Amino acid sequence: MNIKNKDLNLLLLFKVLYEELNVSSAANRLNLSQPALSHKLNKLRHEFADPLFVRAARGLTPTPKAISISAEILQLVSSLEGFYQHQSGTDFLTQADRLVIYSTDYIESLLLPDLLALLTEQAPQVQLVMRHTQGTLPKQQLERGDCDLAIAGFYRDLPESFYQQKLQTEDFVVLMRRQHPFAKQQLDLERYCQARHIVTTLTGDLDGLVDQELAKSGLKRQVCAGLSGFLSPAHIVDKNDVLLTCLKSVADIAQKANPDLLINTCPVALPQVQISQVWHSRTQDDPLRRWLRQQIHQLLTLLNTS
Secondary structure, three states: OOHHHOOOHHHHHHHHHHHHOOHHHHHHHHOOOHHHHHHHHHHHHHHHOOOOEEEOOOOEEEOHHHHHHHHHHHHHHHHHHHHHHHHOOOHHHHOOEEEEEEEOHHHHHHHHHHHHHHHHHHOOOEEEEEEEOOOOOOHHHHHHOOOOEEEEOOOOOOOOOEEEEEEEEEOEEEEEEOOOOOOOOOOOHHHHHHOEEEEEOOOOOOOOHHHHHHHHOOOOOEEEEEEOOOOOHHHHHHHOOOEEEEEHHHHHHHHHHOOOEEEEEOOOOOOOEEEEEEEEHHHOOOHHHHHHHHHHHHHHHHHHHO
């Protein structure tokens, strides 16, 4: 099949329609009138011998054919856009765009103060949207383009079409208030199991890594509450005789805000946590998103050495 007979702009139309699933939004994004977009959509449908996008209760919905070819088309268009934008040096920093990062409140607290300042200075037309990762890799969102980057310490077994980069490695520690009954004693394994604990649970499961390690030795701790974030538990520790097993940087943030909190070595032998950023191959060569990943890596490297 000869490519000279193909209108490659139709692939861009497919990408925008697939991402927006709304005719008006797609037309505005492509700077087309709705009749002009409808004309191009008819050509696109003829090209692939399929309706591709049909009307739904709200906007459009992709057909099975559209879903099956979406990943390859999105990657093709992204590579072409990256190629042309790369030829224009740093012009991509002046363009209007939106970056969506799935992560946790903990990562937000580390990154956003410096990252937002950096975007304001170097890419002022770019909007940043943070969404909660809910304890799992947002695989479909990354594939569809609803997510540009996912950052956390619990992503495992990535598909082949995904990339990842290690950002930092952290140890677990135990946070308690100065008035805790064990504050003036060595926090050994026996006292650790006797104490009441609060945990962060993004999935609602209270049986976490600590509990699994304790169970290997036939031990169990007393978990009295599970919370949906990494930062709010520190406020509860400040007012209650409970322990919080958390990452060292989370404990550092809490202690900086409240010097009465104490950081102890964790008596349970836990593996280190590797914080990584993950992205889909469709954005591998996009200059803005490549620049974003580089800035995040540099910012966390500076935080780790400061």
